[in-house]
Amino acid sequence: MSTAGEQAIRFLLDGKIVSVTGVPATLTVLQYLREVAGRTGTKEGCAEGDCGACTVVLGRLDTDGERVSYRAINACIRLLATIDGHELVTVESLQEQQVLHPVQRAMIDQHASQCGFCTPGFVMSLFALYLQGAEQPRARVIEALAGNLCRCTGYRPIVEAGCRMHDYPAPLEWHAGASISPAHVQPLRQLRRTSALRLPGFRAPRTLDELTDALQEWPDALLLAGGTDVGLWITKQLREPTRIVYLGEVAELRTLERDARQLRIGAAVTLTDAWAALVQEWPVLAEFAQRFGSPPIRNSGTLGGNVANGSPIGDSIPVLIALGAGVELRSGRQVRRLALEELYLGYQQQSRAAGEFISALLVPLASANQLVAAYKLAKRFEQDISGVCVAVAVRRDGTRVLEARIAYGGMAAVPARARSAEACLQRAGWCAAGIEAAAAAVAEDFRPLSDQRASAGYRLQAAANLLRRFYLRQEGGDEVLGVFDDRLAALAAAAPAD
Numbered sequence: 001m002s003t004a005g006e007q008a009i010r011f012l013l014d015g016k017i018v019s020v021t022g023v024p025a026t027l028t029v030l031q032y033l034r035e036v037a038g039r040t041g042t043k044e045g046c047a048e049g050d051c052g053a054c055t056v057v058l059g060r061l062d063t064d065g066e067r068v069s070y071r072a073i074n075a076c077i078r079l080l081a082t083i084d085g086h087e088l089v090t091v092e093s094l095q096e097q098q099v100l101h102p103v104q105r106a107m108i109d110q111h112a113s114q115c116g117f118c119t120p121g122f123v124m125s126l127f128a129l130y131l132q133g134a135e136q137p138r139a140r141v142i143e144a145l146a147g148n149l150c151r152c153t154g155y156r157p158i159v160e161a162g163c164r165m166h167d168y169p170a171p172l173e174w175h176a177g178a179s180i181s182p183a184h185v186q187p188l189r190q191l192r193r194t195s196a197l198r199l200p201g202f203r204a205p206r207t208l209d210e211l212t213d214a215l216q217e218w219p220d221a222l223l224l225a226g227g228t229d230v231g232l233w234i235t236k237q238l239r240e241p242t243r244i245v246y247l248g249e250v251a252e253l254r255t256l257e258r259d260a261r262q263l264r265i266g267a268a269v270t271l272t273d274a275w276a277a278l279v280q281e282w283p284v285l286a287e288f289a290q291r292f293g294s295p296p297i298r299n300s301g302t303l304g305g306n307v308a309n310g311s312p313i314g315d316s317i318p319v320l321i322a323l324g325a326g327v328e329l330r331s332g333r334q335v336r337r338l339a340l341e342e343l344y345l346g347y348q349q350q351s352r353a354a355g356e357f358i359s360a361l362l363v364p365l366a367s368a369n370q371l372v373a374a375y376k377l378a379k380r381f382e383q384d385i386s387g388v389c390v391a392v393a394v395r396r397d398g399t400r401v402l403e404a405r406i407a408y409g410g411m412a413a414v415p416a417r418a419r420s421a422e423a424c425l426q427r428a429g430w431c432a433a434g435i436e437a438a439a440a441a442v443a444e445d446f447r448p449l450s451d452q453r454a455s456a457g458y459r460l461q462a463a464a465n466l467l468r469r470f471y472l473r474q475e476g477g478d479e480v481l482g483v484f485d486d487r488l489a490a491l492a493a494a495a496p497a498d
Helices: 029-036 102-109 119-130 138-144 155-167 176-180 182-191 208-217 230-235 271-281 283-290 295-300 303-309 316-322 419-428 432-445 456-475 477-494
Strands: 009-013 016-020 055-061 068-074 087-089 197-199 202-204 222-224 244-246 256-258 262-266 326-331 334-339 344-346 357-364 370-377 388-397 400-409
Touching (some): 009 182, 016 182, 055 119, 055 182, 068 176, 087 182, 102 119, 119 155, 119 295, 208 357, 256 271, 262 271, 262 303, 271 303, 283 370, 303 316, 316 388, 388 456, 419 432
Parallel strands (some): 202 244, 222 244
Antiparallel strands (some): 009 016, 256 262, 370 388
8 A cells, every 4th residue: 555645666677667655665676576576586595695596687777877787686685665766677577579588598508407496596697797798708607606506406507508698699688788778778767866765764865965854854764775784684683674764876975986096985886886996996806806795795785884884894894994994974064084993983883973974985096015915714715704804005115114004804893903913014024024023913903702703713823824925925926825825725624613
């Protein structure tokens, strides 16, 4: 039932504008598809964005209104209200006069499905990749499938389907040119709002002024960014926030700018786009960025949300701290800036006043004499929470260390700098003895806990070894580092509990 005067959630589905009213603000896209729309091809597996069975593709009109960007997302933790104004594509959408899409034909011809439960999710992840154009290298196919799990088929034929999907004739619909097709662009232009979406218990402002007004109206509202964490509160903890203010449509928060001094990353910039900008500036961070969640998670989640969440194991935070990032905070029309490490006062405690929110992250550009690295230790390579995470940035002149910034996650109640280790390295200089002194000093900086991910002893030993790895990467080359990595892998596999 709709409420009088209530706005509708509007989105494009199969070429038609759909209007939805009278649903809870916490209704997920998956719940809508299965329980309201009857589209049961999208499956529920984990309900937390880990298995990929719920994968759909979301199309968003670019700022210039000329092109649609299509990306895979997890329907199970994405709220329906947050896709207002977008295009939703499900596995049923690929049907074209009963003709299979090339992705589906490749899955069949490569025998890439057995029980079939996970198959629609794999199809949609590959479909998002297909829309990007020409045949992709095998490594890119594997990366695109990193958020999809299969229990019975085995991944080889699925990957092979992704490598072969461009062997078939392009379909009349849903080909690489769909992103600029008037059939998709024009309806999304019609759906563009000029002011905030207002639903019972939900606001989606479009400007900073509207966001300020919403927070004045609801000072106790939950600020929602990508929903990759909040979604689990709803699906796993069964929490029902009474008031939600969504940041993903605020134009000023979605800007990513680079000037002569810094990167300015708006708080609502997706992890996909934010990490791409960071990797462009520091290519050495490419593997770390690849391990930061799955592609569907990165396509929904935001860097600002990860920072605002402030988890001790939020992997982006040590990297940003090591790079000397600052945070821009806004309350009403008042703006202040502080170093990122100063934001965190304790577990789930931040130096943010009531009603104050993160508007942007400010990251200084790389300098010519800067050495940077970031390492993550977890029991799985992909889609796993860190036992230990470290990021290091060192500026040096020969053997003299001009500045050292060493930040850890998973070692304390908040991500934090290893101040004693930094001081040791600066005193001793860039040499093996200096690194050994810094590695030993980590035990002065942290008293980690033991939990299901790692013991305290493991964390301290691994944290010290990762500093040694950083030095060997710079000085020892791949041959020496390979031996060290073998030892570190053995240590990670053991991961004894205290």
